[in-house]
Amino acid sequence: MASIKDVAAEAGVSVATVSRVLNSHPSVSEEARTRVLAAVEALGYRPNAVARSLRTAQTRTLGLVISDVLNPYFTELARFVEEEARALGYSVIIGNADERPELQDHHIRTLIDRRIDGLLVSPADGGSSLMRDVALGGTPMVFVDRWIPGIDVPVVRADGTGAVKDLVAHLHGLGHRRLAIIAGPAATTTGNERVEAFREDMRGLGLALPDAYIGQGDFQAASGRRATERFLALAEPPEVVFAADNLMALGALDAIRARGLRMPDDIALAAFDDIPWFVHTDPPITAIAQPTADLARAAVRALADLIEGRTPQSVTLPARLVVRRSCGGAVTNQRSDR
Amino acid sequence: MASIKDVAAEAGVSVATVSRVLNSHPSVSEEARTRVLAAVEALGYRPNAVARSLRTAQTRTLGLVISDVLNPYFTELARFVEEEARALGYSVIIGNADERPELQDHHIRTLIDRRIDGLLVSPADGGSSLMRDVALGGTPMVFVDRWIPGIDVPVVRADGTGAVKDLVAHLHGLGHRRLAIIAGPAATTTGNERVEAFREDMRGLGLALPDAYIGQGDFQAASGRRATERFLALAEPPEVVFAADNLMALGALDAIRARGLRMPDDIALAAFDDIPWFVHTDPPITAIAQPTADLARAAVRALADLIEGRTPQSVTLPARLVVRRSCGGAVTNQRSDR
DNA sequence: CGACGCCGTGGAATCGATTACACGGATGAT
DNA sequence: ATCATCCGTGTAATCGATTCCACGGCGTCG
Numbered sequence: 001m002a003s004i005k006d007v008a009a010e011a012g013v014s015v016a017t018v019s020r021v022l023n024s025h026p027s028v029s030e031e032a033r034t035r036v037l038a039a040v041e042a043l044g045y046r047p048n049a050v051a052r053s054l055r056t057a058q059t060r061t062l063g064l065v066i067s068d069v070l071n072p073y074f075t076e077l078a079r080f081v082e083e084e085a086r087a088l089g090y091s092v093i094i095g096n097a098d099e100r101p102e103l104q105d106h107h108i109r110t111l112i113d114r115r116i117d118g119l120l121v122s123p124a125d126g127g128s129s130l131m132r133d134v135a136l137g138g139t140p141m142v143f144v145d146r147w148i149p150g151i152d153v154p155v156v157r158a159d160g161t162g163a164v165k166d167l168v169a170h171l172h173g174l175g176h177r178r179l180a181i182i183a184g185p186a187a188t189t190t191g192n193e194r195v196e197a198f199r200e201d202m203r204g205l206g207l208a209l210p211d212a213y214i215g216q217g218d219f220q221a222a223s224g225r226r227a228t229e230r231f232l233a234l235a236e237p238p239e240v241v242f243a244a245d246n247l248m249a250l251g252a253l254d255a256i257r258a259r260g261l262r263m264p265d266d267i268a269l270a271a272f273d274d275i276p277w278f279v280h281t282d283p284p285i286t287a288i289a290q291p292t293a294d295l296a297r298a299a300v301r302a303l304a305d306l307i308e309g310r311t312p313q314s315v316t317l318p319a320r321l322v323v324r325r326s327c328g329g330a331v332t333n334q335r336s337d338r
Numbered sequence: 339m340a341s342i343k344d345v346a347a348e349a350g351v352s353v354a355t356v357s358r359v360l361n362s363h364p365s366v367s368e369e370a371r372t373r374v375l376a377a378v379e380a381l382g383y384r385p386n387a388v389a390r391s392l393r394t395a396q397t398r399t400l401g402l403v404i405s406d407v408l409n410p411y412f413t414e415l416a417r418f419v420e421e422e423a424r425a426l427g428y429s430v431i432i433g434n435a436d437e438r439p440e441l442q443d444h445h446i447r448t449l450i451d452r453r454i455d456g457l458l459v460s461p462a463d464g465g466s467s468l469m470r471d472v473a474l475g476g477t478p479m480v481f482v483d484r485w486i487p488g489i490d491v492p493v494v495r496a497d498g499t500g501a502v503k504d505l506v507a508h509l510h511g512l513g514h515r516r517l518a519i520i521a522g523p524a525a526t527t528t529g530n531e532r533v534e535a536f537r538e539d540m541r542g543l544g545l546a547l548p549d550a551y552i553g554q555g556d557f558q559a560a561s562g563r564r565a566t567e568r569f570l571a572l573a574e575p576p577e578v579v580f581a582a583d584n585l586m587a588l589g590a591l592d593a594i595r596a597r598g599l600r601m602p603d604d605i606a607l608a609a610f611d612d613i614p615w616f617v618h619t620d621p622p623i624t625a626i627a628q629p630t631a632d633l634a635r636a637a638v639r640a641l642a643d644l645i646e647g648r649t650p651q652s653v654t655l656p657a658r659l660v661v662r663r664s665c666g667g668a669v670t671n672q673r674s675d676r
Numbered sequence: 677c678g679a680c681g682c683c684g685t686g687g688a689a690t691c692g693a694t695t696a697c698a699c700g701g702a703t704g705a706t
Numbered sequence: 707a708t709c710a711t712c713c714g715t716g717t718a719a720t721c722g723a724t725t726c727c728a729c730g731g732c733g734t735c736g
Binding site: 341342343353354357358360361363385386387388389390391392393394 | 691694
């Protein structure tokens with residue numbers, strides 16, 4: 001592959017001049033510029049980003065570490081992150097942690113080794129020492145969706161408390177009293193937050209949330225299935241199951257179907273995170289939708305601000321309830337925007 | 339961030355020795371080794387991958403350019419690709435083309451500029467001149483899922499013809515005679531192949547496939563919706579719609595629902611690509627499942643073979659029909675493996 | 677008419693690694 | 707005892723860019 005030296009030779013100038021042309025430095029004669037450009041064209045020259053990064057100490061690359069690519073919520077987030085980053089002149093490298101802390105650390109390490117300019121993280125756990133070190137070590141970092149309390153970096157996330165309140169009110173209004181929740185891992189902020197908001201709102205309505213109605217999940221479908229099976233095996237099973245993410249809702253659906261129960265008559269279901277498929281399940285599923293695109297954009301901008309020396313802003317955007325038929329009542333077939 | 343020089347100074351040896359220790363070169367004394375390792379530990383040193391890549395002319399990175407991350411099929415493919423690549427000591431950078439040729443070219447160019455060791459591509463179109471140049475230019479390249487006829491690189495894909503034959507037979511057996519298909523872009527191999535197989539099998543059963551029953555889609559949900567609306571507006575609408583990918587099936591589902599039609603009584607639906615949600619739609623959707631994990635593994639191995647100088651193999655694996663209730667008949671609730 | 681400054685350009689240092697080559701000392705063979 | 711060999715180590719070149727500095731030529735101003 002042609003290097004800058006080859007271009008310089010072809011154009012009959014020095015490498016310094018070629019570099020100036022390519023970086024549109026002002027003091028280059030018109031003649032030199034055209035000669036260089038012609039040489040570039042003739043050789044099909046493309047600057048070596050590796051060499052450039054070594055010299056300039058910047059890669060114009062962002063790392064995005066997410067907990068699970070197979071989760072449509074994160075897939076969508078990743079897509080919008082890349083879009084915004086591209087608009088700002090950055091590339092994105094995605095690291096998929098599969099909800100496994102050690103895999104998360106692996107990706108963080110790899111990304112740091114590649115000297116990415118900044119890191120966008122949705123932590124799969126309570127935060128390894130590695131993540132702490134990275135944040136302290138001066139690598140620009142922003143948390144998105146989930147965050148870690150002790151680490152002082154900007155956080156871009158959705159606030160679900162309002163939407164959870166709406167949900168609980170909706171369920172209560174439909175006459176449901178025994179509400180159960182499948183929680184995310186206690187180590188994640190989103191895991192805790194959603195349970196706490198749920199418990200709080202129930203208390204506000206004078207309802208109890210017994211421990212048996214709190215299923216411990218890990219944001220994966222299988223755990224949603226297990227938790228739901230356990231609920232259904234209780235002497236007094238809940239009337240509603242609220243899954244703290246869409247994959248656990250899928251698992252819950254599996255379990256309900258396996259038992260041959262009808263929804264919403266025998267049991268109701270609601271989920272955090274809205275996805276296109278929830279419109280088409282039987283019945284369509286009531287869910288809490290996050291403003292994914294806005295979150296992604298805000299997160300990338302915060303990170304770019306941090307990298308480029310501006311002051312970044314933490315952002316919290318409200319999530320909203322999308323009522324469908326999975327909890328009962330007659331509702332026109334609504335859908336979330338896509 | 340500490341460099342190899344700092345480590346050398348700390349350990350009281352030369353940078354050459356440090357490098358030897360880090361690359362486990364045999365001729366280093368035990369004493370020097372322990373001193374270096376201690377220094378590495380003390381400084382928290384991590385080798386700069388950028389500098390290393392510049393010198394060794396390899397990045398141990400694979401580029402994966404897919405047509406649409408939001409398509410669960412490709413998301414899953416990407417996940418398995420990364421998994422296998424990691425096992426082989428490579429990182430993966432994903433480029434999402436969003437079914438847009440110019441975005442695809444953008445990502446290919448970016449990846450080449452970063453001097454990735456090899457490229458895995460599922461082309462969104464018939465192949466730009468850029469892609470041709472890259473393949474000819476000696477960058478190791480492998481096509482996965484879709485490919486481009488004129489370009490001589492290994493292809494790893496699923497063969498859907500057998501499954502399509504099974505599907506058509508299944509539909510015929512249920513008494514359906516007017517079958518329509520929503521095709522993918524003519525520029526993609528998978529787009530054409532699926533239509534051709536479908537047409538061929540219908541001919542084999544003595545059925546015609548009129549042009550009005552061939553919808554032109556682009557593998558996106560909206561196009562599936564439009565095509566289905568057109569089918570339903572016909573004087574004699576089809577009894578079955580077969581969508582050539584899962585997103586167009588989602589769009590078809592939207593259209594069917596919007597018309598208030600019942601499935602499978604008023605109209606039947608089948609799709610290429612099976613995804614977890616198809617089990618939970620109303621009714622569950624009959625689909626053709628690809629062996630995604632195996633495809634991903636085979637593709638990565640072929641690319642690694644190419645990169646490391648071994649002879650790569652093109653691989654074709656069979657897809658299989660998964661019958662559910664969306665086309666009629668009484669079928670036990672089956673699901674694809676996940 | 678001479679000095680000063682600016683402009684376009686090239687030479688060379690630099691980023692952080694790897695690695696060819698040279699060198700000194702120890703070891704083994706003759 | 708001598709010479710060849712091998713081992714551990716260091717010096718320096720190298721990868722492909724960017725950028726500081728110096729230099730020559732030319733225009734401008736006093």
